[in-house]
Amino acid sequence: MQSRRVFLASAVAAPAVMRGARSYSWSDVDKIIARGDVKGKLTKEDLPTPALVVDLDGLESNIRKMSSYLKSKQRAFRPHGKTHKTPEIARRCVDAGAVGACAAKISEAEVFARHGIGGLLVTTAVIGKYKIERAIKLAQFKPDTMFVVDNAQNANDLNEAARSAKIKLNLAIDLRVGGRTGIAPGDPSVGLAEQLTRLSNVKFAGLQAYAGHASHAVGFENRKKVSFDAMSPAIETKRMLEKKGIQVPLLTGGSTGTYNIDSEFAGIDEHQPGSFLFMDIDYNRIGAAGGAAAYQDFANSLTVLTTVVSKPEDSMAVVDGGLKAFSTDKPFMPVMKGDESVKFAWGGDEHGRLSGVLSLKVGDRREFIIPHCDPTVNLYDRMFACRGDNVEAVWQIAARGMSQ
Amino acid sequence: MQSRRVFLASAVAAPAVMRGARSYSWSDVDKIIARGDVKGKLTKEDLPTPALVVDLDGLESNIRKMSSYLKSKQRAFRPHGKTHKTPEIARRCVDAGAVGACAAKISEAEVFARHGIGGLLVTTAVIGKYKIERAIKLAQFKPDTMFVVDNAQNANDLNEAARSAKIKLNLAIDLRVGGRTGIAPGDPSVGLAEQLTRLSNVKFAGLQAYAGHASHAVGFENRKKVSFDAMSPAIETKRMLEKKGIQVPLLTGGSTGTYNIDSEFAGIDEHQPGSFLFMDIDYNRIGAAGGAAAYQDFANSLTVLTTVVSKPEDSMAVVDGGLKAFSTDKPFMPVMKGDESVKFAWGGDEHGRLSGVLSLKVGDRREFIIPHCDPTVNLYDRMFACRGDNVEAVWQIAARGMSQ
Secondary structure, eight states: OHHHHHHHHTTOOGGGGGSSSSSSHHHHHHHHHHHEEETTTTTTTGGSSEEEEEEEEHHHHHHHHHHHHHHTOOOOOOOOOHHHOHHHHHHHHHHHHOOOOEEEEEHHHHHHHHHHHHHHEOOOOOOSHHHHHHHOOOOOOOOEEEEEEOOOHHHHHHHHHHHHHHEEEEEEEEEEOOSSSOOOHHHHHHHHHHHHHHHHHEEEEEEEEOOOHHHHOHHHHHHHHHHHHHHHHHHHHHHHHHHHHHHOOOOOOOOOOGTTGGGTTOOOEOOOOOOGTTOOHHHHHHHTTSSSSOOSSSSOOOEEEEEEEHHHHHHEEESOOOOTSSSSSSSSSOOTOOOTTTTEEESSSSSSESSSSTOOOOEEEEEEOOOOHHHTTTTOOOEEEEETEEEEEEEEEEEOOOOO | OOOHHHHHHHHOOOOGGGSSSSSOHHHHHHHHHHHOOOOOTGGGSSOSSSEEEHHHHHHHHHHHHHHHHHHHHOOEEEBHHHOOOOHHHHHHHHHTTTTEEEEHHHHHHHHHHTTTTTSSSEEEOOOSSHHHHHHHHHHHHHHOOOOEEHHHHHHHHHHHHHHHHTEEEEEEEEOOSSSOBBOTTTTHHHHHHHHHHOOTTTTEEEEEEOHHHHHHTTHHHHHHHHHHHHHHHHHHHHHHHTTOOOOOOOOOOOOOOOGTTGGSSTTOOEEEOOOOOOOOOOTSSSOOOSOOSOOOOOOOEEEEEEEEEEEEEEEEESSSSSSTTSSSSOOOOOOEEOOSSSEEOSSSOOOEEEEEEEOTEEEEEEEEEEEEHHHHTOOSSSSEEEEEEEEEEEETTTTTOOOO
């Protein structure tokens, strides 16, 4: 029996065969993709490569699992949109019980808001006159939007802008529990919270404590300890505020790596995981509860589909995905789906080099699990949502590039 | 005297001051950027960060220098569009004497063609039924477009498609002189060239020999040797073909790192450099003719402009550019323009951590020279063309993401 792949590969040389029941021209495929009307029409074989592909069975199971787990622990679920940047995925999370979506930057939040997503939390401080104006506009459009501050002057600036606009801004305090942004837990953040409660046009929304280093700590018991050490000062800060009679509506933190750790810590109200949707090689190696080396609580649903474009040696093949098709910030290489013995190496901006792949031919297509999901998604304008080999939908990664 | 930066930082808190002669709202700036009508209106202080900035003095001098150098050596100049992906830059190169532009993939070439750029050379083989259809369409639209092949079956497929379309395709042979794609120089490529000359709807366009490893070989004398070793078999292949009476209209290769090396080798007709336009830290360290460690033949014209969004410690600042704002494939960190003593470290997807920066405040803006230009450009939808601090133009990176 002739496979569809063989059929396509030979189609150009044998145009008579192309008159079959299911044979498109590129212009047909291009139009179908542009309309998004792909279901029942396209398979992965039709996609222009490199293509970002999400496996719907995996994605749906990941959303179900995280959502029901956090529900069982009475924790709110506000998945981080910086991972997917895709309104359709934010919507699916809300349908599964999420209270909204996190956005890393104001421009990302604006995109989600325009696409009808509410319950937004912008997880980086909004700095500078113009971005403050954008925050005010966003809050006018979606009044439940929350912003974070870690700095007294910025809090005053936001309050002043809110006062001019005659609105109240929801401001949470970004606590420094990791290596990046934030104000120190304890007295400094209590002081900032007191300031927020005094500002005329600010509603104190709570505390954000995101410990990036804890999410990726390798080994479950080690991760538990690292996360406990990181989150305890945040929980203590919440207690200090409550003792002073300052209500803390929210302590938000919790990531993919700590979903079953932080949810055991009393005082954390909400989790903002992102990578659980797709998973990646980096997360696969952090170790699972019970001691397993591979972290497989969630399925690897995201891949990059490539085509072999050159076969310069018997033991080497070149695919059409390189530094512009995969993130490169982790010390791992993409892993071929279905054959982990194949070795991938970067072949520059546009190519990947495979070795140990004697059976591959020019024109063959292969999928690769990615080293790091967030920056990889940010390279693509759309992802193809597939069930098995069938393409069911084309999702616009509408917030791609929105790092401002 | 109050600097403009201080003015902007205090503007929100003091709205009365904003009524000055030159004070925009974000909505004004957004419209000006969208119209592209920025000259005389915007400065770098107005740009939403992270922003990709190209210094026009540097870019123009780089184009002038490369163009006049290659002209003086009687070599054609077909700069590689995969670096800039920006029709306006391709146009400026053509205005300076370039014969056209290279494009890494068919989708990138389509964008250049739609923007009026001719003389296109697609430097990766066009594989698969749909991409072959696209190649035919592109050749119908821009008949001087050249494609490359390294495989007999692919050559036959392209010929068949060209025959159906009743056109002649310009096909060059991609020689394997580096670690990626291509057919071995010498007998195998001579055989493929003979095949091309026999195909009814193919015009044999010549040879492509791109040695990526030579471009980045460190040390001028070492690079000379590496490039000589890489390019000699290509030059020899050209001679073998001519001996057989097969005209070789073109031997194209030559990169930024070897512009003053390959242009000394008799037989190479054309250079396809890209990085010289922008330069990057990776290229800065390859060493210059004469033995200098720093390669400064071309100016570092490309930077990423960021804003300090958090100052968690006296000796640390966090800027709003991270793994989504810079390429990360090289083992170098971004370097602050104007103060190389400041250390940059990745702070995740959205942030960079600066240390040793006691004088920086939240809201301050700083530019960074990038580790690797091509994949960084591919992260942005537009670049801001600046002269000093003034923004003179907004250029659409129209082929961003076009890796297909």
